[in-house]
Amino acid sequence: MKMKLGTMAVAAVMAASPVMADLVFPSLSYRTGPYAAGGIPFADGYADYMTLLNERDGGIGGVATRILECETGYNTEKGVECYEATKGEGSLVYQPLSTGITYQLIPKATADDIPVHSMGYGRTSAKNGNVFSHVFNYPANYWDGASGAINYLLEANGGDISGKKIALVYHNSAYGKEPIRTLQNLAEKHGFELMEVAVDHPGQEQKSQWLQIRRERPDNVLMWGWGVMNQVAIQEAANIRYPMENFIGIWWSGSENDVLPAGDAANGYKALTFHGVGDDFPVFDDIQKYVVDAGKAAGAGDQVGTVLYNRGLYAAMLAAEAAKKAQEIHGVADITAGMMRDGMEALDITEAKMAELGLPNFGPEFAVSCENHGGNALVGVTQWDASAGTWSLISDFKATDGDVIGPLIEEDSASYASENGIDPNCG
Amino acid sequence: MPEQMFFAMEVILNGLMAGVLYALVALGFVLIFKASGIFNFAQGVMALFAAMTFVGIQNGQVPFSHLINAVFGTHIHYFGWEVHSILAIILTIGVMILLAWAVQAFVFRHLVGQEPIILFMATIGLAYLLEGVADLMWGSEIKKLDVCLAEGTCLPQGMNLAFDEFSARVFDQPFGMFIDNLDITATIIAILLVTALVMFSQYTKQGRAMRAVADDHQAALSVGVSLNYIWILVWSVAGFVALVAGIMWGAKSGVQFSLSLIALKALPVLMLGGFTSIPGAIVGGLIIGVGEKLFEFAIGPMIGGATENWFAYVLALIFLVFRPQGLFGEKIIERV
Numbered sequence: 001m002k003m004k005l006g007t008m009a010v011a012a013v014m015a016a017s018p019v020m021a022d023l024v025f026p027s028l029s030y031r032t033g034p035y036a037a038g039g040i041p042f043a044d045g046y047a048d049y050m051t052l053l054n055e056r057d058g059g060i061g062g063v064a065t066r067i068l069e070c071e072t073g074y075n076t077e078k079g080v081e082c083y084e085a086t087k088g089e090g091s092l093v094y095q096p097l098s099t100g101i102t103y104q105l106i107p108k109a110t111a112d113d114i115p116v117h118s119m120g121y122g123r124t125s126a127k128n129g130n131v132f133s134h135v136f137n138y139p140a141n142y143w144d145g146a147s148g149a150i151n152y153l154l155e156a157n158g159g160d161i162s163g164k165k166i167a168l169v170y171h172n173s174a175y176g177k178e179p180i181r182t183l184q185n186l187a188e189k190h191g192f193e194l195m196e197v198a199v200d201h202p203g204q205e206q207k208s209q210w211l212q213i214r215r216e217r218p219d220n221v222l223m224w225g226w227g228v229m230n231q232v233a234i235q236e237a238a239n240i241r242y243p244m245e246n247f248i249g250i251w252w253s254g255s256e257n258d259v260l261p262a263g264d265a266a267n268g269y270k271a272l273t274f275h276g277v278g279d280d281f282p283v284f285d286d287i288q289k290y291v292v293d294a295g296k297a298a299g300a301g302d303q304v305g306t307v308l309y310n311r312g313l314y315a316a317m318l319a320a321e322a323a324k325k326a327q328e329i330h331g332v333a334d335i336t337a338g339m340m341r342d343g344m345e346a347l348d349i350t351e352a353k354m355a356e357l358g359l360p361n362f363g364p365e366f367a368v369s370c371e372n373h374g375g376n377a378l379v380g381v382t383q384w385d386a387s388a389g390t391w392s393l394i395s396d397f398k399a400t401d402g403d404v405i406g407p408l409i410e411e412d413s414a415s416y417a418s419e420n421g422i423d424p425n426c427g
Numbered sequence: 428m429p430e431q432m433f434f435a436m437e438v439i440l441n442g443l444m445a446g447v448l449y450a451l452v453a454l455g456f457v458l459i460f461k462a463s464g465i466f467n468f469a470q471g472v473m474a475l476f477a478a479m480t481f482v483g484i485q486n487g488q489v490p491f492s493h494l495i496n497a498v499f500g501t502h503i504h505y506f507g508w509e510v511h512s513i514l515a516i517i518l519t520i521g522v523m524i525l526l527a528w529a530v531q532a533f534v535f536r537h538l539v540g541q542e543p544i545i546l547f548m549a550t551i552g553l554a555y556l557l558e559g560v561a562d563l564m565w566g567s568e569i570k571k572l573d574v575c576l577a578e579g580t581c582l583p584q585g586m587n588l589a590f591d592e593f594s595a596r597v598f599d600q601p602f603g604m605f606i607d608n609l610d611i612t613a614t615i616i617a618i619l620l621v622t623a624l625v626m627f628s629q630y631t632k633q634g635r636a637m638r639a640v641a642d643d644h645q646a647a648l649s650v651g652v653s654l655n656y657i658w659i660l661v662w663s664v665a666g667f668v669a670l671v672a673g674i675m676w677g678a679k680s681g682v683q684f685s686l687s688l689i690a691l692k693a694l695p696v697l698m699l700g701g702f703t704s705i706p707g708a709i710v711g712g713l714i715i716g717v718g719e720k721l722f723e724f725a726i727g728p729m730i731g732g733a734t735e736n737w738f739a740y741v742l743a744l745i746f747l748v749f750r751p752q753g754l755f756g757e758k759i760i761e762r763v
Contacts, residue, residue: 034684036567172733198733202685207441208723215434228685235679239585239607257569261681
């Protein structure tokens with residue numbers, strides 16, 4: 001009888017355990033709803049890179065990858081449902097693709113020992129790995145973006161922007177308000193005047209805001225927008241004849257979707273970035289050969305090389321490299337989410353490695369450690385050429401102001417740690 | 428003239444123009460509510476569907492191409508031709524008439540005599556269905572919208588330079604008042620549209636029948652007016668109004684899913700102007716447009732800005748307190 005019960009218990013445990021035949025990468029995509037135009041290329045890029053690894057390399061370390069896609073519609077509740085529904089499938093790392101979903105997943109994923117990678121969004125202070133053991137936001141965060149924009153303006157103005165007026169047009173949400181404190185501190189440091197202009201969701205009507213900008217004539221405009229807000233803002237800027245080369249968006253305001261509706265009027269608009277643009281990288285030849293031409297592309301294959309497709313591909317590449325690192329550290333091919341976390345924490349992206357992967361100069365070099373989950377905080381600037389219909393990287397990936405950002409990260413993460421009773425993670 | 432006064436005038440002018448765009452959306456709601464008592468939650472989505480259909484036809488896009496490609500493994504997306512804007516508008520109107528027929532035949536014909544809340548729920552379902560169909564039919568990428576009569580004569584956008592110079596000279600300011608050419612065009616189109624609607628309802632047999640149905644369904648039925656025909660007609664006209672609104676809003680932001688959210692801008696207009704009055708939609712739109720812009724200009728900077736969305740509803744609520752039926756709405760008296 002005991003033997004029988006024991007056999008049943010073993011069978012039950014085996015049935016309940018995740019199948020470890022594949023390396024499972026959940027994709028909390030949003031292919032429907034108001035932000036689908038941004039969600040589709042990212043999801044396609046993420047999936048296509050994983051397909052490439054399977055088709056070309058036989059997976060990662062000999063184990064096939066599997067994309068587990070769940071539609072969130074960019075809705076926080078649905079995102080959490082997706083997490084709950086997929087975490088038992090052996091999911092290795094979550095890319096929540098929404099600041100709201102990220103905030104919800106931080107405590108859940110930490111408790112479940114599953115890492116979260118919020119690349120260029122989410123909770124900025126998650127860079128502090130001492131507090132946020134399972135959350136990673138390399139290679140750059142919003143505060144790096146704010147500082148990167150100011151550094152770019154400093155360079156363009158011979159190192160002096162004192163007395164200048166810089167407007168921040170932002171989505172009136174937690175996401176849009178992220179850079180305000182950093183910019184306020186930078187304004188104090190560099191002596192420029194910060195003009196804050198809020199735009200309510202969804203941002204379809206921005207006449208008041210752009211009349212205000214026309215009245216107050218700021219030297220530069222920064223934008224933290226998303227969705228329709230971006231397209232309307234760029235059109236309204238063109239309408240009031242604001243010089244496009246003085247208008248810089250965060251990386252979520254810098255895709256083809258944002259500039260194409262305004263046509264030629266968007267020429268010269270700039271956006272921050274933490275990865276390369278275009279399809280002039282060897283990896284895209286492989287994507288074409290092994291994925292698109294083979295009829296295995298996640299979408300219609302028409303998004304390859306667009307900004308958000310590249311971002312999805314870059315996220316997949318970083319996830320795959322972290323998985324390789326985890327396999328190396330633990331000496332097993334079938335890694336678990338906990339092992340994946342270790343791999344992410346030991347990730348070291350060098351130029352030599354990116355070149356080997358067919359992505360030379362595609363992104364900044366960076367290393368992750370227990371204390372630093374945010375990478376080296378290097379930010380670049382891109383510019384839109386309307387006649388060619390292409391984005392170009394017009395600066396190197398440059399360092400941001402750690403003296404200003406560092407204390408802000410310390411302060412915010414310390415308050416999270418005390419609210420949640422978190423002990424330091426790193427020895 | 429003091430600078431602030433000059434700026435306030437510019438804000439009022441732009442508020443009026445924005446109000447016209449709000450009124451364009453509100454008109455579609457009013458038409459259907461007046462004729463059938465249905466609050467059409469799907470009006471915003473109809474604007475999205477109409478604009479997507481217009482751009483799709485114009486660009487020679489194959490409808491349902493993603494679905495066709497997924498099922499048959501093909502790679503077709505475009506027919507390879509482009510359709511002139513006018514022809515595309517006519518074809519889109521045809522599609523909207525078909526949609527009106529389908530809505531009537533498959534939904535509301537089966538709900539005759541149901542409670543208004545049931546009809547409202549049906550329009551919510553219709554909105555989500557139409558969103559999905561629009562996505563499936565034309566794809567979810569953002570599309571640039573251009574209406575061109577001939578080469579170089581497209582829907583104008585951007586600052587009106589003549590007015591800018593004129594106002595700077597008249598008011599002796601370093602720079603003039605901003606007015607968007609698209610807003611001027613929208614105003615002219617709205618005036619033409621309202622005139623056409625009034626002429627249609629006053630001077631045509633169908634228009635008079637529409638008014639008769641709006642006044643009293645049963646009386647209209649007793650004198651031989653076909654309710655089914657009139658409701659298809661009304662939904663078709665509302666579809667046409669949705670197309671105009673979709674084109675005007677789509678020209679600003681590109682044609683994309685968010686167009687369906689313009690309905691949010693119409694609700695305070697309806698609350699203020701009344702659900703049954705075309706002049707109410709126009710006047711309501713203008714009051715909301717000017718009110719929200721002036722508030723944002725005068726008070727917004729003191730309280731962090733982004734006041735327009737909620738202030739429009741506050742303004743509408745204030746009017747509701749004093750005139751529950753709206754400025755031009757019919758007073759509802761129910762005897763119990």
